[in-house]
Amino acid sequence: MSVLERIERPKDLKSLSLEELNTLAGEIRELIIKVVSQTGGHLASNLGTVELTLALHHVFDAPRDRIVWDVGHQTYTHKIITGRKDKFHTLRQFQGLSGFPKRSESDYDTFDTGHGGTSISAALGMAEARDHLSEQHKVVAVIGDGSMTSGMAFEGLNNAGPLKKDFVVILNDNEMSISPNVGALSSYLSRLLTGKLSIRLRRNTKKLLKRLPREGGRIQSLIKRVEESLKVFFTPGVLFEELGFKYIGPIKGHDLNDLIDVFRHVRLLDCPALVHVITKKGKGYPFAEDDPTTFHGISPFDISTGKCSNQEGPPTYTKVFGDTMTRLAQEDNRIVGITAAMSDGTGLDKFGEKFPGRFYDVGMAEQHAVTFAAGLAIEGFKPVTAIYSTFLQRAYDQVLHDVCLMNLPVTFVLDRGGLVGEDGPTHHGTYDLSFLRSCPNMVIMAPKDESELPSMLKTALEHTGPVTLRFQRGRGQGVEIKPEIDILSIGAAEVMREGKDIAILAVGSTVYPSLEAARELEKEGILATVVNMRFVKPLDEDLLRRLASSVQKFVTVEDNVLTGGFGSGVLEFFQDEGITRVQVTRAGLPEKVEEQGPLPVLRANYGIDAQGIAAAVRETVKAVHRVDEVHL
Ligand SMILES: Cc1ncc(C[n+]2csc(CCOP(=O)(O)OP(=O)(O)O)c2C)c(N)n1
Numbered sequence: 001m002s003v004l005e006r007i008e009r010p011k012d013l014k015s016l017s018l019e020e021l022n023t024l025a026g027e028i029r030e031l032i033i034k035v036v037s038q039t040g041g042h043l044a045s046n047l048g049t050v051e052l053t054l055a056l057h058h059v060f061d062a063p064r065d066r067i068v069w070d071v072g073h074q075t076y077t078h079k080i081i082t083g084r085k086d087k088f089h090t091l092r093q094f095q096g097l098s099g100f101p102k103r104s105e106s107d108y109d110t111f112d113t114g115h116g117g118t119s120i121s122a123a124l125g126m127a128e129a130r131d132h133l134s135e136q137h138k139v140v141a142v143i144g145d146g147s148m149t150s151g152m153a154f155e156g157l158n159n160a161g162p163l164k165k166d167f168v169v170i171l172n173d174n175e176m177s178i179s180p181n182v183g184a185l186s187s188y189l190s191r192l193l194t195g196k197l198s199i200r201l202r203r204n205t206k207k208l209l210k211r212l213p214r215e216g217g218r219i220q221s222l223i224k225r226v227e228e229s230l231k232v233f234f235t236p237g238v239l240f241e242e243l244g245f246k247y248i249g250p251i252k253g254h255d256l257n258d259l260i261d262v263f264r265h266v267r268l269l270d271c272p273a274l275v276h277v278i279t280k281k282g283k284g285y286p287f288a289e290d291d292p293t294t295f296h297g298i299s300p301f302d303i304s305t306g307k308c309s310n311q312e313g314p315p316t317y318t319k320v321f322g323d324t325m326t327r328l329a330q331e332d333n334r335i336v337g338i339t340a341a342m343s344d345g346t347g348l349d350k351f352g353e354k355f356p357g358r359f360y361d362v363g364m365a366e367q368h369a370v371t372f373a374a375g376l377a378i379e380g381f382k383p384v385t386a387i388y389s390t391f392l393q394r395a396y397d398q399v400l401h402d403v404c405l406m407n408l409p410v411t412f413v414l415d416r417g418g419l420v421g422e423d424g425p426t427h428h429g430t431y432d433l434s435f436l437r438s439c440p441n442m443v444i445m446a447p448k449d450e451s452e453l454p455s456m457l458k459t460a461l462e463h464t465g466p467v468t469l470r471f472q473r474g475r476g477q478g479v480e481i482k483p484e485i486d487i488l489s490i491g492a493a494e495v496m497r498e499g500k501d502i503a504i505l506a507v508g509s510t511v512y513p514s515l516e517a518a519r520e521l522e523k524e525g526i527l528a529t530v531v532n533m534r535f536v537k538p539l540d541e542d543l544l545r546r547l548a549s550s551v552q553k554f555v556t557v558e559d560n561v562l563t564g565g566f567g568s569g570v571l572e573f574f575q576d577e578g579i580t581r582v583q584v585t586r587a588g589l590p591e592k593v594e595e596q597g598p599l600p601v602l603r604a605n606y607g608i609d610a611q612g613i614a615a616a617v618r619e620t621v622k623a624v625h626r627v628d629e630v631h632l
Helices: 018-039 043-047 050-059 076-090 119-132 151-163 184-194 196-211 217-234 238-242 256-267 286-290 317-331 349-354 366-378 389-404 432-437 452-462 508-523 541-550 566-577 599-605 610-631
Strands: 066-069 139-144 168-173 246-252 273-278 335-339 359-361 382-386 411-414 443-445 467-470 494-497 502-506 528-532 535-537 553-561 583-589
Touching: 018 043, 018 050, 018 076, 018 256, 043 286, 050 076, 050 139, 050 168, 050 256, 066 119, 119 139, 119 151, 119 168, 168 184, 184 246, 184 273, 238 246, 246 256, 256 273, 317 335, 317 349, 317 382, 317 452, 335 366, 349 359, 366 382, 366 389, 382 452, 389 411, 389 432, 411 452, 432 443, 432 467, 432 535, 432 553, 432 566, 443 452, 452 467, 494 508, 502 508, 502 610, 508 528, 508 553, 508 610, 528 541, 535 566, 541 566, 553 566, 553 610, 566 583, 583 610, 599 610
Parallel strands: 066 139, 139 168, 168 273, 246 273, 335 359, 335 382, 382 411, 411 467, 443 467, 502 528, 502 553, 553 583
Antiparallel strands: 443 535, 494 528
16 A cells, blocks of 8 residues: 555644655655646646645644645645545546635635735734634745745735744745746845855954954944844845744755754744745656746646647747747837746747847736836837736736826736636636726727737837737637738727628637637528627727617627626627617626636636527527517
């Protein structure tokens, strides 16, 4: 019987010997590699936290003690040893285990996550609540060095010190975000790791100070001041100490003996403590150790070669954006690119290689990225801020207050707009059309395919105010991308097909399925107009007026929540214009998309694929017949 077979809950770890724990770590690694090779997932981060997780659960007493994971993409070991081993093969599948902590899934999951930088704030809140309730348990936040670059993490640390709460922050430092980590904090952590330079400097300076005469008030106080500032520079972790944390580390993150020993001591403390743990991303799987960026979030792959299965097909929207960005930047040196720790994911990596002086990876700091772009725009640059739709939520006020109110020409490129698939509810980019529609001056566009994307990017860069360019995850439609890039007329839609019975108004990823639906409906005698709206804001009002004079029935389709989205915009327009005789059905998503899974499955589930759109059209056509009967 393997050690893993004997483990159901963390209490089963407590009686294991060190040797058995090490064997267990190996077995868990094997299981993670096997399952992720079939389901896809966050392989490298999880391989890096096997021992850390085992040691935490060995020493702390979850779920009584609260373990709060930052981002939560590193919780596979945690899931396996907290009662979910048997379901682990359903990871990220439709109706399977989530790839992130989920309170509805387990009592051991203390906080739903997916976005980074939340753990310290959430854990501090839990520690405060514990004290109010006179309870005794421990609270532990686990945060990576990449996530530590987010503004929220600093805000949490800043608040925690003076509160003097009994709580622990584990800093899981692998010197990587998705790509190598960036910024001053990252350099500081690296200096703590090497430590050698500071030890030598301190020794030499102390020698020098000893040689100076000690008498005389002024020289004495000068020496004291110098000694104090040296302490500030050279005490390990002084940055955290100055913020009110007891700093412990750096410690080796794959040595279970060390980890357990340190955590046992830390458990006895009753003040804010930060334990600096050094881990290796991808640990134990050579392909992931060598290329942790590719194996950060990976689709299914072959274990023996490390190669992904499905690499054929049209270019991804991400690639088309990256290529166009590089091309347009060649012609205009005011174009700059900004990413918040996602240079590969957003496709800005190639641009960064070609124009290193005009490329900024600001760390996991979306709020800063947006206001930084505003500053550049004010001085005449044309910033392109490429952020996944879901992560732009973090920077709503910066978009509204720092860009839109001043009508600054910042282009927001939102990859992963709409449903994203296996990453699930925390990652679906299904709110952007709603939250951006209300921002003053904002133009919002969405390409129907990869050939329209370059024109939209060029149009955005020519525009003198803020623009959002939002596109779906994955590969294009396989259409030809024209060599020349046209500029579009802002707010002008494209009528793709004309029919007298009903008009389907579609946006972005829903345009092609709407065309397919129209072809099916034609066989049944229902003739539909299909419009590629291109712009969610401003809407093509002339076209809507014209259509409303010839058809009575409309179906709007969007890969976005219905609340306040594109369809709402159409309804508002008809209402405000006094065009009340039209009937509008809105196809789109509920406010909370609970599900994860393959995109086609999710789109079918929520009725925004061709079949779902056709069904919405049939219903709408039928409903009008009933209304007509009532009138008769
Ligand atoms: C607010 C936010 N921005 C961007 C991301 C995308 N993202 C997921 S993991 C990650 C890097 C995390 O690095 P780190 O915390 O060091 O964890 P590691 O994977 O290295 O263990 C990023 C940028 C996110 N999850 N949340």
